[in-house]
Amino acid sequence: MSLRRRPGRRPRLLLLAAGAASAVLIAVGLTGFAASTTGSTAAPLEAHSAPVDLRGNAVAPDQADIPAAAAVQKANPVEASGGDRFSVPSVGLNVPLGALDEVDGAIVPPGFRSAYLVRNRGASPQDPGKGTVFVVMHAVRGGVGPGNYLIDVDGGRAAIARGAEIAVQGKVYVVSGAETVGKTDLPRHAEVWANTPDRLVVITCLLRPADKTPVDNVVIFATLRR
Numbered sequence: 001m002s003l004r005r006r007p008g009r010r011p012r013l014l015l016l017a018a019g020a021a022s023a024v025l026i027a028v029g030l031t032g033f034a035a036s037t038t039g040s041t042a043a044p045l046e047a048h049s050a051p052v053d054l055r056g057n058a059v060a061p062d063q064a065d066i067p068a069a070a071a072v073q074k075a076n077p078v079e080a081s082g083g084d085r086f087s088v089p090s091v092g093l094n095v096p097l098g099a100l101d102e103v104d105g106a107i108v109p110p111g112f113r114s115a116y117l118v119r120n121r122g123a124s125p126q127d128p129g130k131g132t133v134f135v136v137m138h139a140v141r142g143g144v145g146p147g148n149y150l151i152d153v154d155g156g157r158a159a160i161a162r163g164a165e166i167a168v169q170g171k172v173y174v175v176s177g178a179e180t181v182g183k184t185d186l187p188r189h190a191e192v193w194a195n196t197p198d199r200l201v202v203i204t205c206l207l208r209p210a211d212k213t214p215v216d217n218v219v220i221f222a223t224l225r226r
Contacts, residue, residue: 053145072108075103079096091164096114097168098110099116101119114137114146115135117134117135121134139214151206160175160220173222174225175220180218182215186217186219202219203219205218
């Protein structure tokens with residue numbers, strides 16, 4: 001489905017439902033604040049690559065809901081190179097850290113094996129004192145994406161405990177809390193989008209056994225360890 005702004009209305013949440021090893025794209029409506037760029041050395045995303053999860057299993061999105069190639073291109077997604085990583089040792093997660101831009105009120109991670117830094121929102125990991133670092137990733141139904149490590153499906157909440165460490169390009173953050181936020185509520189959630197120095201926000205979808213398509217996101221908050 002497409003995401004379009006309408007005069008006088010906030011951007012809406014975009015959701016991609018998928019088949020077989022189903023995947024859920026996060027997309028988030030945002031309110032504006034100062035943009036920044038990352039110093040990551042990254043390679044352009046190979047658009048022809050067939051999507052697979054962390055176990056190498058095929059991820060089969062519903063073709064009708066795949067974002068248009070032009071929209072993906074505008075986000076300028078890149079995969080990590082040069083050792084850029086996102087890791088949460090307490091849950092065994094250690095994946096490449098790619099990057100993308102928020103475009104027209106949407107954040108759409110292009111792959112299912114990486115976390116993605118949002119370049120044009122908040123701050124970069126190299127200069128965390130300038131604001132919040134935002135990282136997004138997929139959770140995969142019937143497979144394993146990076147977001148699967150961060151969610152407790154049966155409990156309907158985050159699987160990461162307060163005090164756990166998250167490393168983003170070598171900077172270490174300490175988890176201060178987590179929330180389950182409805183996808184339709186997320187664009188208006190002021191706490192999530194506040195541009196606060198030395199803060200990290202991680203967003204992924206919350207998969208529930210009874211839901212055919214996710215209706216909630218898990219949002220994890222963390223503070224830079226000095």
